[in-house]
Amino acid sequence: MSKFRFVAPCHFGLEKTLSFEIKKAGGEDIAVTDGRVCFSGDEAVCARANILSRTAERINIILGEFRAETFDELFEGIKKLPLSDYIGRNDAFPNNGHSLNSKLTSVPACQKIVKKAMAVNLGKAYGLNVLPEDGAERKIRFSLMKNMFTLTLDTSGAGLHKRGYRRESNAAPIRETLAAGIVDIARVRAGDTVVDPFCGSGTMLIESAMKALGIAPGLNRHFSGENLPFIPKNVWREAREEARSLIRTDADFLGMGFDIDENCVELTKQNAKIAGVEKCIRAEKRDIRDFTAPKIPVKIITNPPYGERMLELSQARELYGIMGSRLIPLGENSLYVITPDEEFESVFGLKAAKNRKLYNGMMKARLYIYNGR
Template sequence: MSKLQLIATAPMGLEAIVARELKELGYEDTRTENGRVNFTGGPEDICRTNLWLRSAGRILINMGRFKATTFDELFEGTKALDWPDWIPADGEFPVNGRSHKSQLTSVPAVQGVVKKAVVDSLKAKYGTEWFPEDGGKYVIEITLLNDEALLTLDTSGSGLHKRGYRLASTEAPIRETMAAALVQLSRWRPERPLYDPFCGSGTILVEAAMIGWNIAPGLRRSFDSEGWQRLTRKMWDDAREEAYDSVRDDVPLQIAGSDIDPYAIEIAEAAIKRAGFAKDIKVNVLPVAKAKPIGDYGVIITNPPYGERLGDDKEAEAALRQFGLTTLHYPTWSVFAISPSTLVEHYMGRQADKKRKLFNGRIQCDFYQFFGPLPPRERSHV
């Protein structure tokens, strides 16, 4: 069977992390664009990547690309693609659309043309005039950029950040995919302590634990493409069996966190328990001034409060100041903080060793990286 052209979508700034994850899973032929990483694979790889990718947004099938400056070009180009290969006669196929820097600017009109073209393609295959759309879900997305149309099928359904362990959240939680990326960008390994002094609903802590135990992040959820005819039950069973066999839950974890908000800690405890780490992640109600990471050569990864999130700039700045003072007591620890504030380095008392532009939701942030010394045993291998 010929290989499929697949796409792992990525939040802006995280494309390289998603590409690295794909390479670690064995996909060598990656090609990165803004907001997506292209790769090839068979139908079984749709199952594997949905289960395993930590920082990607969705897994899409690239159905085709072509120039579309008119509605006729869009219709004919869409109709020519292999929709019946994927969508059965009873398939539900809603169309989502986006248009940027293109002549076809009306998204509703674009969606309507794509829908009609797909219907015509399916009519020719199934010999019927009417489709009930009461079967599996096949979400089509049309993206127009610089007059080029990209047509995709969404295999994921809900975004991959929805792992299933977080039922409630604090007011401005960090997404699970972003939290996983921050852990991967840090030097953390499971033999080192990890602490989050502004842990909120505990997302960074849980994502770190899942990385530490090599738990596939999609193991607890379902995907739209599980109901697709082209992806057999055996493909999904094999992918899940591989994921279960890869879990290393005998690795000791030293993961803890704190937050000044008792409600946040309540939510964090529920998420930690639901994720299966009740005995392995400790959280407490504490202001950052009383945070007490245990051990040496640990890693602090955190999303400090800021004005837009807290609603109080002075309070956020005070928390940042205290955060900087607290880290002075831990000279062997590395510190990683994502923040839109330009005062992080000021309150840390030094310039970051590295900064990386990221978007936390729609807010542009920097990921400030302050490296501490490596543990002696790691240093000896450098």
């Protein structure tokens, strides 16, 4: 088996959760920075990380890292990398990336330099003046952060948030990887009951159920790394077999979802069925004004409407006030609410035990955490 260095980007605020997932997948030499986790491992670690991670956005092999403040430095740095170890004679290698707090700010310009330098590098390695690029596609991703350039090879394909169950969704769904991070923070376990009074397309409930039942998020999807010639096919098969062995068939989990929109209720049921967790999720149409918590202790985890999901901030805050009137006192229930509204606590009517800064895409939000007594 070979040893690789990987990088797994994630939502800002979920780095600690992801680092734990990577450790469980067998990753070593783990380094955590803002919005990403780097680690070392072999081909089997690559497969397990893709299949098992709930919060990683993708798993990329690092092809090289160096400082680049000019286009010349970028070009010359890429020319020195061992690219032919990863990219074949006929492979296509499209690239995209991003730049943050760096002197090279133009991503399109960087893309052109990356493409040209890679072509020179590979052309020399294979003795070709023109590379055919008529073979398999190897997606290249780069990042420039504080003038440090990182070139990577994607092993995930579609983003890891695409589990396969949410073929349809409501207007502004929470991304699956962020929902999974919140579920982890809430410490959802096999015997828990989770309630979402704004269930939308069911993402929070489904991620809770998959966590409780030990269902790996990538168990039933394909990864671009499965087509890489230097990663044996058997490591993917073995990783899936291992993931299946971890499923808890005796879990006593229950997810209860409510929404004022009948279409959202049906979406939740449909998506839960696709995810294979329909037997432990119930959903029904109910206004938050009519919400009553079950008589047993529950974990209420929710992403109430805001921003694109509401026309006015005033409407959202009116909703928060209604939430407070229906949920307070919490009793033995715990509550986890993600919202970008910094005034949530005062409108809701109760100060959170603590809150965590998270990012829903590029939108800064806070997860307000209320512990039951």
